[in-house]
Amino acid sequence: MSVWQLVAVGAVMLLGLVGVLVPGVPGQAIVWAAVMWWALTDTTPVAWGVLIGATCLLLLNQALQALLPSRRPHASGAPRRTLMAGGLAAIAGFFVVPVVGGILGYVGAVYGVERLRLGSRAAGWTSLRSVMRATGYSVLIELFSCLLVVGSWLGVLIWG
Numbered sequence: 001m002s003v004w005q006l007v008a009v010g011a012v013m014l015l016g017l018v019g020v021l022v023p024g025v026p027g028q029a030i031v032w033a034a035v036m037w038w039a040l041t042d043t044t045p046v047a048w049g050v051l052i053g054a055t056c057l058l059l060l061n062q063a064l065q066a067l068l069p070s071r072r073p074h075a076s077g078a079p080r081r082t083l084m085a086g087g088l089a090a091i092a093g094f095f096v097v098p099v100v101g102g103i104l105g106y107v108g109a110v111y112g113v114e115r116l117r118l119g120s121r122a123a124g125w126t127s128l129r130s131v132m133r134a135t136g137y138s139v140l141i142e143l144f145s146c147l148l149v150v151g152s153w154l155g156v157l158i159w160g
Contacts, residue, residue, distance in 0.1 A: 001038065001041045001042045005041060006038075006157065009034050009037055009038045009153075010034075012030060012033070012034040012037070013030075013031050013034045013035075013149075013150050013153065015030055016028070016029075016030030016031035016032075016033075016034060016146060017031065017091055017143070017146055017147065017150065018087075018091075020087070020139065020142050020143045020146055021083065021084060021087035021088075021139065021143070027142070027143075027146060028058050028061065028062070028142060028145070028146055031054075031058075031146045031149055031150065032054055032055065032058055032149070035050060035051050035054045035149060035153060036051055038050075038051075038153065039051035046156055046160050047156070050149075050152050050153055050156055053149075053152060054149040054152070054153075057145050057148060057149060058145060058146075058149065060145075061141060061142060061145040064141060065138060065141075065142065068137055068138045068141065077127070077130060078110070078114060078127055078130070078131045079117075081113070082110055082113045082114055082117070082131065083110070083131070083135060083139070085109045085110070085112075085113045086105075086106045086107075086109045086110040086113070086131075086139075087106065087139065087143060088109070089105035089106060089108065089109030090102045090103070090105040090106035090109070090140070090143055090144075090147070091105075091143075091147065092105060093105020093106070093108075094144075094147045094151065095151075098151070099148075099151070102140075102143065102144050102147050103140065103144065106139075106140055106143070107128065107132075110127075110128050110131050110132075111124050111125065111128045112124075114127035114128055114131070
């Protein structure tokens with residue numbers, strides 16, 4: 001696979017990660033389609049293993065989404081920019097501190113933005129709890145599963 005194709009696959013994966021944060025955009029499907037594109041072009045056993053692992057993980061995530069409360073972004077009272085800041089910080093955090101950085105980035109950014117918006121530590125903490133109840137858990141689990149897929153793809157590219 002050429003370098004330009006790998007860059008294009010990475011761009012599609014990044015689009016899928018951002019799509020997880022935007023309601024109505026099938027972010028998981030976009031990430032999976034990018035992995036499938038890569039595996040069909042690079043027909044090594046490792047590439048097929050990543051595709052099979054991504055398929056299993058994303059199907060498991062779809063099954064778990066039914067058990068979680070539905071997303072109600074307006075029920076939390078937080079503006080959309082708070083949720084976007086949390087999602088972007090989760091994406092950056094995942095690559096700065098592998099795996100756990102995604103969770104830390106999301107929770108930390110939501111708390112930080114809400115504390116700045118509301119003006120006190122207690123109000124920021126209360127808002128963080130309501131955001132996590134309304135949307136955080138489902139968004140965080142979906143984003144985390146997509147980040148694991150992208151991370152495994154990057155790991156194969158770098159070390160494989």
